[in-house]
Amino acid sequence: MEADLGFLIGLFGHTLTFWWVIIPTIFLGLVVGAIPGFSAANTIIILLPLTLAMDVEVGLIFMVSLYCSSRMGAGIPAILVNIPGTAGAAATPLDGYPMTKQGRSQQALSMSFVASAFGGLLTTILAIIAMPVLAEVGYYMHSVEMIVVMLFGISLIASIAARDMLKGLIAGFLGLMIGSIGTDVVYATPRGTMGFLELYDGVPLIPALVGLFAVSEAFIIIEKKSIVTDEGREIMAAPSWAATFEGAAIAFRHWWHITWNSIIGLIIGVIPGAGASIASFVAYQQSRTYSKTPHLYGTGHPEGLIAPESANNGVTSGTLIPLLILGIPGGATAAIMLIVLQYHGVNFGPSLFFDQPELAYGVFTAMAITYLLMIFTILPLSRYMSRVTLVSTTYMAPMIIAFTLVGSFVSREYMFDMYLGLVFGVIGYIARRTNYHVAAILIGVILGPLLETYFLRALKKSEGDLMVLFSSSLGNILWLVLIASLLMPMVLGFRRRRAVANTQAGT
Amino acid sequence: MTDVPSNPAPAKSRAEIEKQPRGGELVIPGAAIAFSLYYFSTILDSPWTAQVSAFFIGAVLILLSLVFMVRTWIELQRGKASLRFTSLVNRTDLSSGRLGLFAITLGYILLIDWAGFTITTYFFLFFSMLLLNRGRKAGFAAALSAIMALGGYALFILAFDTRFPEGPFEIFMKAALNNGG
Numbered sequence: 056m057e058a059d060l061g062f063l064i065g066l067f068g069h070t071l072t073f074w075w076v077i078i079p080t081i082f083l084g085l086v087v088g089a090i091p092g093f094s095a096a097n098t099i100i101i102l103l104p105l106t107l108a109m110d111v112e113v114g115l116i117f118m119v120s121l122y123c124s125s126r127m128g129a130g131i132p133a134i135l136v137n138i139p140g141t142a143g144a145a146a147t148p149l150d151g152y153p154m155t156k157q158g159r160s161q162q163a164l165s166m167s168f169v170a171s172a173f174g175g176l177l178t179t180i181l182a183i184i185a186m187p188v189l190a191e192v193g194y195y196m197h198s199v200e201m202i203v204v205m206l207f208g209i210s211l212i213a214s215i216a217a218r219d220m221l222k223g224l225i226a227g228f229l230g231l232m233i234g235s236i237g238t239d240v241v242y243a244t245p246r247g248t249m250g251f252l253e254l255y256d257g258v259p260l261i262p263a264l265v266g267l268f269a270v271s272e273a274f275i276i277i278e279k280k281s282i283v284t285d286e287g288r289e290i291m292a293a294p295s296w297a298a299t300f301e302g303a304a305i306a307f308r309h310w311w312h313i314t315w316n317s318i319i320g321l322i323i324g325v326i327p328g329a330g331a332s333i334a335s336f337v338a339y340q341q342s343r344t345y346s347k348t349p350h351l352y353g354t355g356h357p358e359g360l361i362a363p364e365s366a367n368n369g370v371t372s373g374t375l376i377p378l379l380i381l382g383i384p385g386g387a388t389a390a391i392m393l394i395v396l397q398y399h400g401v402n403f404g405p406s407l408f409f410d411q412p413e414l415a416y417g418v419f420t421a422m423a424i425t426y427l428l429m430i431f432t433i434l435p436l437s438r439y440m441s442r443v444t445l446v447s448t449t450y451m452a453p454m455i456i457a458f459t460l461v462g463s464f465v466s467r468e469y470m471f472d473m474y475l476g477l478v479f480g481v482i483g484y485i486a487r488r489t490n491y492h493v494a495a496i497l498i499g500v501i502l503g504p505l506l507e508t509y510f511l512r513a514l515k516k517s518e519g520d521l522m523v524l525f526s527s528s529l530g531n532i533l534w535l536v537l538i539a540s541l542l543m544p545m546v547l548g549f550r551r552r553r554a555v556a557n558t559q560a561g562t
Numbered sequence: 563m564t565d566v567p568s569n570p571a572p573a574k575s576r577a578e579i580e581k582q583p584r585g586g587e588l589v590i591p592g593a594a595i596a597f598s599l600y601y602f603s604t605i606l607d608s609p610w611t612a613q614v615s616a617f618f619i620g621a622v623l624i625l626l627s628l629v630f631m632v633r634t635w636i637e638l639q640r641g642k643a644s645l646r647f648t649s650l651v652n653r654t655d656l657s658s659g660r661l662g663l664f665a666i667t668l669g670y671i672l673l674i675d676w677a678g679f680t681i682t683t684y685f686f687l688f689f690s691m692l693l694l695n696r697g698r699k700a701g702f703a704a705a706l707s708a709i710m711a712l713g714g715y716a717l718f719i720l721a722f723d724t725r726f727p728e729g730p731f732e733i734f735m736k737a738a739l740n741n742g743g
Contacts, residue, residue, distance in 0.1 A: 221629060
């Protein structure tokens with residue numbers, strides 16, 4: 056399965072000749088990634104007739120470029136207006152948006168672009184090198200291990216809302232409960248649907264995302280004329296290239312942070328179903344736990360922005376590994392790629408690397424070139440994109456509501472989903488006003504159905520014996536890691552408080 | 563060593579002012595308990611596969627919500643909190659036009675199925691901007707709303723062929739473009 060260096064360099068040069076596909080796709084991906092409800096998956100579906108008509112190589116490069124650039128695009132509205140373009144960018148506004156409010160949106164954007172591009176590039180290279188080893192991860196992840204991974208995601212909820220862990224847990228478990236709405240997977244019994252047929256398939260994620268983040272935010276921001284503080288407006292009144300370079304320099308100074316968090320993203324990406332949303336929250340929590348300045352997280356701290364952006368781009372290459380090696384898509388976009396490539400007669404599995412190595416490794420060289428070209432094409436745009444935040448809220452809020460609410464209609468074409476978006480908007484508004492974290496509710500909604508599926512699968516195998524949850528060695532190791540990750544912030548916080556108290560007593 | 567207030571009366575009134583208004587914070591735990599109990603009522607007669615995960619999540623949610631309520635009750639007893647709802651609803655909500663915007667948003671969703679994306683979006687944007695601007699700059703709001711609604715039509719419906727709700731405008735344009743083509 057290993058490819059020699061000469062072959063890879065040749066393939067890299069060959070893929071570079073497709074720049075005419077990659078560059079326009081980067082801009083398309085940025086636009087669709089930035090609009091909630093228009094993920095890369097949706098766009099590939101919309102453009103399916105075009106993708107199917109293309110040559111398989113061009114089609115593959117188009118899909119890979121769109122996938123990478125839309126991932127980066129999702130972070131733009133998350134930073135500028137506190138609205139993640141996709142669930143994978145839900146951790147980005149935690150520190151990105153406070154930076155915008157301080158008038159540092161230009162730095163935040165360039166920081167995000169550098170972290171995304173280098174995180175994505177690095178993990179692409181690592182994916183090529185470590186593909187055989189990483190593929191093994193997929194074999195070891197069974198129901199029990201997946202339950203622990205899901206619970207790991209839930210444990211992050213409490214950490215995200217660290218100012219009040221209890222509120223964080225309530226928000227997260229409320230999200231899980233909402234995520235459990237719908238028919239059960241075995242007997243199709245409707246549960247908690249309030250009689251709405253539209254909820255039988257579960258709570259759709261797009262209206263939840265739109266309501267919790269976009270609609271609620273629009274109702275909050277109208278209190279002030281601008282989302283940027285007066286001091287921030289003064290800073291932004293004189294934009295300069297220096298702010299872009301400063302942001303990029305800050306990101307480069309955190310090169311180790313980018314490396315570490317993108318690798319977290321890569322590993323989580325390999326696990327089918329885990330995805331970018333879990334990866335970005337895991338990265339954020341790990342970053343804060345081991346940071347020297349954890350108290351600055353949530354206030355516009357560069358590390359809090361770099362961590363989720365590196366991780367969710369690391370996921371991009373990770374999700375394609377089980378697709379190529381096992382034929383198991385790691386996410387929605389990978390699943391659509393699988394359908395398109397199978398239409399072209401591509402058979403996935405280890406044999407793909409022997410029969411069509413230029414196609415198998417071409418996925419990653421296309422990804423690497425996309426990330427490289429993104430640095431040069433997107434970074435200069437941060438200066439102009441950041442100006443969006445200076446638009447008065449009296450114009451911005453109605454536009455956010457109109458275009459995101461109608462976006463919640465797109466995925467299923469149900470009018471019901473627009474009402475659902477508004478209901479989630481009300482929930483999000485109450486949560487924001489009373490300091491419950493909307494991101495915690497969202498991650499609960501995402502994980503709810505997944506947790507139930509794996510829980511039932513494990514119990515079915517063990518004929519209802521709950522001890523199955525502790526029956527696997529890898530699972531038990533993950534349990535220990537989970538407990539450690541819950542206790543670690545508390546222990547470190549206690550030690551810091553004690554150190555501060557000792558210092559004060561000494562002076 | 564602690565500071566002793568020279569005049570206890572002002573200190574007491576300051577303490578009352580600083581009481582945390584917890585009423586609004588109880589809305590989500592209250593709703594969470596109510597929803598969990600409703601959810602349980604829908605699965606009482608279901609097979610165990612439909613119950614097991616929901617009972618686990620719901621039980622934890624109810625427990626956490628009750629712990630929060632007990633914590634709030636202790637704060638009330640100690641005089642650190644009040645049951646006011648000012649964190650959730652206050653006079654600013656009325657003056658900011660928030661309730662009006664909510665009503666217009668509800669109207670937007672009600673009408674879009676009948677009048678289609680472009681026309682409804684135009685009127686939604688125009689009336690919302692007018693409301694938030696307190697009736698000023700009506701001409702600018704009308705022009706901006708038209709640009710945004712038509713721009714949205716061009717980008718989403720024409721360019722991306724997205725299935726947005728269709729109304730008289732979209733049907734007319736489709737017929738016109740088909741005849742033109």
